[in-house]
Amino acid sequence: MWGSQRAPFTIRGGSAARPRWPCAPDQDTSLSDFCNVVNLWPQKVAAMFRGCRADDMPPHVFAAAQSTHRCMLASRRDRAIVFLGRSGSGKTSAMRHCVWYLASAYPAQGSKLTPERLDAAFDVLHLFGSTRTSSNKHASRFVSLTSLDFDGGGALAAASVQILLPDLRPGQAPLRALHTLYHGCDGRLRRELLFDQSPINTPNPFMSSTEKADAPAEFSALKQALQLLAVTENEQMAIWKIMAAICHLGWAGAVKANTGSGIKYQFASAGCWQRAARLLGVPTEELARAVFVTVPTSPQPNANLRTPSPSNEREMSGTEAVDAFVTGLYNETFNIIAALVNRSLSTSARTSASILLLDSPGADNPMCAGQQSGAPLSKLLSNYLQQSGAPLSKLLSNYLQERLQAMFHEALLVAPRERYAQEGITLDDGAEEDWLSETVNPGPMVELLDKAPQNTIVRSSQADLRECDRRGLLWLLDEESMYPGSSDDTFLERVMSQYAAPQHTHYLIKKAPHARQFVLQHLQGTNPVLYDVTGWVKASRENPVTKKSLTLLQESQNEEIGRLSSWARGACGVSAWSAAVGDASTLRRASSIRRTLTSGTAGMKRRSTALQAKFVADGIVDTLRRCGAAGVHFVCCLLTNQPTDVGDDVNVPLLRSQFRGFQLLDAARLYKQGFPEHMPLSEFARRYRLLATSESSDSDTVQQPALSDRQVVDDMLLTLDLDVTSYRLGLTQVIAIDVFKNIQ
Numbered sequence: 001m002w003g004s005q006r007a008p009f010t011i012r013g014g015s016a017a018r019p020r021w022p023c024a025p026d027q028d029t030s031l032s033d034f035c036n037v038v039n040l041w042p043q044k045v046a047a048m049f050r051g052c053r054a055d056d057m058p059p060h061v062f063a064a065a066q067s068t069h070r071c072m073l074a075s076r077r078d079r080a081i082v083f084l085g086r087s088g089s090g091k092t093s094a095m096r097h098c099v100w101y102l103a104s105a106y107p108a109q110g111s112k113l114t115p116e117r118l119d120a121a122f123d124v125l126h127l128f129g130s131t132r133t134s135s136n137k138h139a140s141r142f143v144s145l146t147s148l149d150f151d152g153g154g155a156l157a158a159a160s161v162q163i164l165l166p167d168l169r170p171g172q173a174p175l176r177a178l179h180t181l182y183h184g185c186d187g188r189l190r191r192e193l194l195f196d197q198s199p200i201n202t203p204n205p206f207m208s209s210t211e212k213a214d215a216p217a218e219f220s221a222l223k224q225a226l227q228l229l230a231v232t233e234n235e236q237m238a239i240w241k242i243m244a245a246i247c248h249l250g251w252a253g254a255v256k257a258n259t260g261s262g263i264k265y266q267f268a269s270a271g272c273w274q275r276a277a278r279l280l281g282v283p284t285e286e287l288a289r290a291v292f293v294t295v296p297t298s299p300q301p302n303a304n305l306r307t308p309s310p311s312n313e314r315e316m317s318g319t320e321a322v323d324a325f326v327t328g329l330y331n332e333t334f335n336i337i338a339a340l341v342n343r344s345l346s347t348s349a350r351t352s353a354s355i356l357l358l359d360s361p362g363a364d365n366p367m368c369a370g371q372q373s374g375a376p377l378s379k380l381l382s383n384y385l386q387q388s389g390a391p392l393s394k395l396l397s398n399y400l401q402e403r404l405q406a407m408f409h410e411a412l413l414v415a416p417r418e419r420y421a422q423e424g425i426t427l428d429d430g431a432e433e434d435w436l437s438e439t440v441n442p443g444p445m446v447e448l449l450d451k452a453p454q455n456t457i458v459r460s461s462q463a464d465l466r467e468c469d470r471r472g473l474l475w476l477l478d479e480e481s482m483y484p485g486s487s488d489d490t491f492l493e494r495v496m497s498q499y500a501a502p503q504h505t506h507y508l509i510k511k512a513p514h515a516r517q518f519v520l521q522h523l524q525g526t527n528p529v530l531y532d533v534t535g536w537v538k539a540s541r542e543n544p545v546t547k548k549s550l551t552l553l554q555e556s557q558n559e560e561i562g563r564l565s566s567w568a569r570g571a572c573g574v575s576a577w578s579a580a581v582g583d584a585s586t587l588r589r590a591s592s593i594r595r596t597l598t599s600g601t602a603g604m605k606r607r608s609t610a611l612q613a614k615f616v617a618d619g620i621v622d623t624l625r626r627c628g629a630a631g632v633h634f635v636c637c638l639l640t641n642q643p644t645d646v647g648d649d650v651n652v653p654l655l656r657s658q659f660r661g662f663q664l665l666d667a668a669r670l671y672k673q674g675f676p677e678h679m680p681l682s683e684f685a686r687r688y689r690l691l692a693t694s695e696s697s698d699s700d701t702v703q704q705p706a707l708s709d710r711q712v713v714d715d716m717l718l719t720l721d722l723d724v725t726s727y728r729l730g731l732t733q734v735i736a737i738d739v740f741k742n743i744q
């Protein structure tokens with residue numbers, strides 16, 4: 001069921017069949033329409049797109065992949081597709097559809113990069129890197145930057161996946177892979193992983209007890225996928241052992257030890273502790289030391305001292321230490337998985353340009369997860385304020401969504417207008433004021449979150465000084481985490497005094513009635529999220545216990561575990577990301593993000609969790625910018641229902657709020673009323689002079705300076721008898737809508 005072809009936002013029959021619509025506002029050639037993605041047999045659907053003209057393509061996510069491939073081939077430059085949308089709206093699925101389409105439409109002869117292998121790679125990554133939330137059963141917990149590298153003929157020759165900002169904490173949200181392993185592994189493996197000795201009646205904070213029935217099938221599918229990726233039995237066993245150790249540490253728990261002097265912690269269950277140590281291949285004492293030794297026994301420092309010093313060792317309880325250690329172990333496992341996936345996808349083939357696909361955890365709003373369709377916003381907000389607020393990790397993923405929305409705003413709303421202004425063309429679309437308004441611009445929210453402190457102050461007034469002193473929330477959090485006298489309350493106080501009423505940014509942030517809570521109006525106020533800052537100051541610095549897990553794994557007496565963890569580090573460089581080994585363009589990109597993370601301020605702030613999110617976002621935006629002004633395509637995925645909606649009817653208020661939040665109508669209006677195609681005058685004259693029969697098409701006239709070019713092109717356009725409303729002649733460019741492709 002397709003939306004009508006040229007109408008920009010057509011939604012047809014959005015009821016039961018499929019509740020989500022990926023659409024692709026494509027900057028280069030056409031603005032793809034909204035559509036219902038109906039999973040007809042994908043091969044049949046894919047066949048409709050191969051070799052199809054841009055304007056003949058039905059609105060589908062395959063069209064985004066096809067036109068991006070065409071642009072990449074024509075320009076010989078990297079191109080990118082960015083998937084935007086709220087959590088559960090289908091970004092990951094749409095990204096996987098694009099990868100599947102490109103792998104099956106453009107295979108290189110004899111290449112191992114089959115659609116099945118790529119599918120297996122994403123199955124594995126998403127099984128290890130997703131968790132269950134109220135809006136999505138399999139919500140991604142990491143950013144993936146997939147690079148599909150094509151040879152000169154446009155065939156897929158290599159691929160890689162960079163993993164950024166993994167937010168995988170078994171103590172906070174049960175992770176799918178642990179659940180699948182524990183409930184899905186068979187008798188013999190179960191004994192080897194010592195699960196037969198586990199205290200089944202003791203609750204385990206790292207595992208959920210729901211939906212056990214699917215686990216065996218899911219586990220055997222996981223093993224098959226790993227096999228397809230050429231992960232050996234020994235490597236698989238090493239991974240299972242680390243994960244089983246995490247489960248045993250969950251049962252082991254922590255208690256205060258009776259030492260007489262100061263506070264000390266130890267494992268509550270000696271049996272589970274020993275089993276975890278056995279599986280990891282480390283001495284039991286070594287394991288206990290790694291987990292508990294940094295938990296301080298000294299009294300609290302004087303609260304009045306504000307001398308900078310890393311402070312997250314303060315007040316760490318035994319349970320927090322176990323959580324931090326397990327988080328480190330799980331992240332190392334995920335790092336190993338990403339390195340194995342990349343080993344299986346990398347090739348030594350020469351490549352000429354790439355398509356980058358960016359998928360990230362979607363903007364999340366717990367308020368919407370529990371809403372009834374059509375309820376007034378004020379009612380929702382007051383219900384919502386009774387709930388518990390979102391943690392720091394949610395703020396960091398919502399921050400990345402704001403950065404990506406800012407890119408969308410820049411590419412589809414700001415850049416075209418700047419081009420019209422430079423070319424001396426006025427556009428009467430009646431939206432000038434809306435567009436300039438701060439409230440429909442993601443910029444102020446991004447500034448509120450990440451504005452860097454200014455060292456050099458040139459001021460003329462007190463107001464200037466205040467403005468210079470203002471720094472983003474992430475920077476404030478970093479500063480507070482450095483001072484012994486600071487707390488979550490002092491952090492919130494500083495944020496409120498800098499940004500809430502009576503400051504001019506008051507429309508972006510509000511204090512909530514409960515202590516330590518505030519609301520941020522994400523995505524132009526369409527996605528208000530309630531945050532609770534409890535524990536943020538501590539969480540904003542890397543926990544030293546988390547790092548201990550890597551050392552322990554590298555020193556493991558289990559040869560395979562030691563080898564894999566050292567190799568994965570070597571292959572991937574730093575913990576926050578993983579890249580392919582082998583392909584030059586991928587390495588270039590990976591190392592450019594690594595440079596962003598390790599040099600300058602980012603390098604100095606590498607222990608700051610909050611600021612690392614900013615620097616990773618900077619790296620992603622830089623990488624995408626290298627694809628050029630028209631090189632980034634956006635696929636916006638829309639949620640049509642909330643999990644709690646009754647029936648299958650489309651939730652219209654929800655849909656409207658996403659349209660506003662993603663600025664889709666503004667972008668469509670500008671596209672329709674503006675002139676999205678543009679070409680330098682000389683290029684136009686060179687390309688089309690044979691079609692124009694006037695004298696001006698004489699070859700030597702094309703060499704004349706800019707003014708003559710303009711005359712030449714003017715004559716040509718008249719000779720070509722084009723609709724005068726479909727183009728404008730700028731100072732240096734012809735800008736047009738639906739012209740270039742029609743006169744070929």
Ligand SMILES: Nc1ncnc2c1ncn2[C@@H]1O[C@H](COP(=O)(O)OP(=O)(O)OP(=O)(O)O)[C@@H](O)[C@H]1O
Nearest residue numbers: 018037087088089090091092093136139140361362
């Ligand atoms: N076009 C579609 N039609 C119907 N269901 C879909 C469609 N696309 C995705 N889904 C289903 O919706 C659910 C959420 O999809 P997905 O995980 O891709 O969302 P997401 O936007 O990546 O979420 P998150 O940001 O939380 O990772 C999955 O169960 C998926 O199978």
